[in-house]
Amino acid sequence: MICGVDEAGKGAVLGPMVVATAGITDPGLLDSLGVRDSKKLTPRKREEIYSVLIEDCAHHVVYISPEEIDSVLSLISMNMVVAQAHAACVEALHPITAYLDACDVNAARYARTIGALLLHPCEIIAEHRADSTYPIVAAASIIAKVERDRAIADLASEYGDIGSGYPSDTKTIRFLRQYILEQGISPPCARKSWKTVSTLLSELKQTSLSDF
Structure with missing residues (x-):
């Protein structure tokens, strides 16, 4: 299995940050769905693809509330908050390879950070704008975006x-x-x-x- 990990709401001032992973064994599934970066899809299209992803893909979602973010930022950086959530998502699926949207100006360093947080061996590929490069990361971005949008709707x-x-x-x-x-x-x-x-x-x- 390979998986992709991405987050939504990192820079938001209201609501949770949502980190999601999507895992597949057949990459052809994503091609048939027209998966791409969630920001390039309409809300309706995101919802349509989301409903298929959560049925046909392995997935895991981590929610980090405003209170949780506030409580740890005096101890660690926001990048590390994201990294820990990314690692938790990878651990949940135990993939052979994980593709991540790098949350660090140094993508290679971010990959090493995630690797150090994992309990199980996994090849980590971290790149900037990975949601535009790898469909599996785009799939994760769709799950994260839809879940966060729903959280914001609840707050509204x-x-x-x-x-x-x-x-x-x-x-x-x-x-x-x-x-x-x-x-x-x-x-x-x-x-x-x-x-x-x-x-x-x-x-x-x-x-x-x-x-x-």
């Missing part, structure tokens, strides 16, 4: 329109600013260790001080 049902959860999204920033303004704290679904949150909290504090 609780909080209202929160956007995509990324700092570049004006809807996300609008939601965060309004929540902090009304509650005086950031929402539980936010990564408090993110600069986006600390900046908005600082703005609120400055605004409050100017009222005196």
Whole structure:
């Protein structure tokens, strides 16, 4: 078996980071599905391919909540958080070869990092933009993206329109600013260790001080 690993939501300020792996013994399956980088697919197409992948491929998904991310970032880097989740996904399937989207400027170093975290022998191939190069990584990216989109939809049902959860999204920033303004704290679904949150909290504090 070979597997691919990718994540969704690494840079988001709201919601979980989702890491997924997809494993296959017959690469022809992915060709027939038209698998490619999840970012190049419409939401409907992602859902269609996802439903087949989870039926016909070995797979494993790891969710890392905002609280979990905040709790470990004082001890390890975000890249290591991702690496540990990638390794957990590889371990879950015990493949002969694992293809990973490298979460490090040095892809070879990232491959060595993952190898050192594994308990079972496995050839690790880590490359930048691997989801565009290897269909098996693209398959993993689709699973991760769909799972994260569903998590964001669940949050939206609780909080209202929160956007995509990324700092570049004006809807996300609008939601965060309004929540902090009304509650005086950031929402539980936010990564408090993110600069986006600390900046908005600082703005609120400055605004409050100017009222005196």
